[in-house]
Amino acid sequence: MNTIVLAVLLMIGLSLARxxxxxxxxxxxxxxxxxxxxxMDDIIAAFNSGLGSGAVVALASATLGAFAVALSRTGIADLIAGRTLALIGARQDASRLRYVKWGMYVALVVIGFSADTIVPIHIAFIPMLIPPLLGLMNMMRLDRRVIACVLTFSIVIPYMITPVGFGAIFLNDILTQNVxxxxxALGMRVTTDMAPRAMLIPALGMxxxxxVAVLFSYRKPRHYHQVEYHQPAAGEQASAPVSLSGLQLAVLAAAVGGALLVQVTTGSMVLGGLLGFTLLSINGLFKWREQDDVFTQGMRLMAFIGFVMIAAAGFAGVMKATGAIPELVAGAGRLIGDSPSLAALVMLLVGLFITMGIGSSFSTVPIIAAIFVPMAMSFGFSPMATIALVGTAGALGDAGSPASDSTLGPTAGLNVDGQHDHIRDSVIPTFIHYNLPLILFGWIAAQVL
Known part of the structure; x- marks a missing residue:
């Protein structure tokens, strides 16, 4: 068995075993x-050499976590839930609930799309936006698995089809350039305008x-306990409901807007999170001496995503050092024979295994393009079909890998109260609803383009 296949299957099996x-x-x-x-010494060296690429994400996650906890302390979650209750009405009739639910779905897709294109902050918006909405979701008994699917869709689909923001990086700088x-050397030349068109059919799979996730899989109500982010200590009186003044609401808006602006202008989620936290700490909704407690809670909240990203970077370093990726592709090539249809399917499955382990389509495409492009040309695939195969093979696993920011981001926002399991509520739902359709639609794209 190939090393990559063994390692990825072992990682998935252990994760499923909790x-x-x-x-x-x-x-x-x-x-x-x-x-x-x-x-063993080489394994440790390769693992350690890969850790550095995950350190920035870990620090950014910690600061954004502190910002998310500070937001929860302001009482904005209660305010949003109360305003929505007033909108729905005391009886909470089904028609109004349906409008609110679908409005939330559409808003999350639009915001996520904007976070990958117009305001390129990727998953940074999730820990700021989702925790204040959990009370509303609980009230509506909304299955958080469908929210995980909506969020993952909103941050993956833009870079697949839109050459703006992260899409410009993926489609132009990574996919087109590496193809x-x-x-x-083989005479193939593709242009930047071909990549978005080639990825349209795979995107239809998403x-x-x-x-399917929204209309069928998770449409039934699911009960969650209402959990406060900050539990009163022993002997401490529970705080009264917070009413936000106009000035405090303005500070809240400035904190969120400032965090986003700094992220866009500097490219640093760390500085953006710190600015947002600082502005919230001076608005009078929690005491200055409580800053350390709030920041510590935020680091604890986001420690999971940070350490997973660091460990995933180390895992990727070891997998690359084994030299097993070209071996995996070569072994798959021997099984294909002379069938272009089978070749397309095998290439997509190989891409799935590689990306599931590395956890990033952006990091996978440069690895597989050097091997997949000559293979695709040998089977007579057109340049457009080749782009679709390489791009889809890279995107596979990004939406369903335990180590991908496309699943870790939704978990970080939805699990602030400990009621959303990363594997069962984020990874498995997104794998089923996105990776399987991507394989099918990516295969179709290879046949018709």
Whole structure:
């Protein structure tokens, strides 16, 4: 068995067995390295060399977590829930609830799309936006798995089809450039305008998966306990409901807007989170001496996503060091024979395994393009079909990997009260509703383009 396949299957199996994802990644990296013939010292060196790329994300996650907890302390969640209750009415009739639910779905898709294109902050909006909405979701008995699917869709689909923001990086700087580099010696040349068109059919698979999740899979009500983010200590009186003055609402808006502006202008989620936290700490809704407690709670809230991203970077470092990725592709090539249809399917499945382990489509495309482009050309696939195969193979797993920010981001926002499991409520739903349709629609794109 190929090292990559063994390591990814082991990581998924351990995660499904409720082993913490960080431990699953470390154990799988060590097991994969040993199976691939690496010495233990080399495994540790490769793992450590990969850790640095996840450190920035971990620090950003900690500061955004502090910002999210500070937002919850302001009482904005109660305010949103109260205003929505007034909108729905005391009887909460089904028609009004339906309008609010669908309005929330549409708003999250629009915001997520904007966070990848117009205001390129990617998942940074989730810990700021989702925690204040949890009380409303609980009141509506909304299944959080469908929110995870909506959020993942909103942050993956833009970079697949829109050459703006993160889409410009993925489609132009990564996908088109790497396909051209891999195909240059063989006479293949693609242009930047081809990539969005080639990815439209695979993107339809994402749309189909979202509709299934929203309309069928998770439409039934699901009960969650209403949990406060800040529990009163022993002997401490529970605080009275907070009423926000106009000035405090203005500070809240300035904190959120300032955090987004700093993120856009500097490219640093760390500085954006710190600015938002600082502005909230001076608005009088929690005491100055409580800052340390709030910041510590925020770091605890987002420690999970930070450590998973760091461990995933180490896992990817070991997998690359084994040299098993070209071996996996070569082994798959021997099984294909002369069938272009089978070749397209096998390439997509290989891309799924590679991306599931690395957890990032942006990091996967440069690895697989050098191998997939010559293979696609040997089977007579057109340049457009080749782009679709490489792009879809890269995107596969990004929406369903335990180590992907496309699943970790939704979990970070939905699990602030401990009622949303990363594997069962984020990873499995997104894998079923997005990866499987992506394989089908990516295969169709390879046949018709």
């Amino acid at each position: 082993v913490p994802v960080v431990i699953a990644l470390v154990v799988s990296a060590v097991a994969g390295g040993l199976y691939g013939g690496m010495a 051209n580099e891999a195909g240059a 749309v189909a998966g979202l509709l």
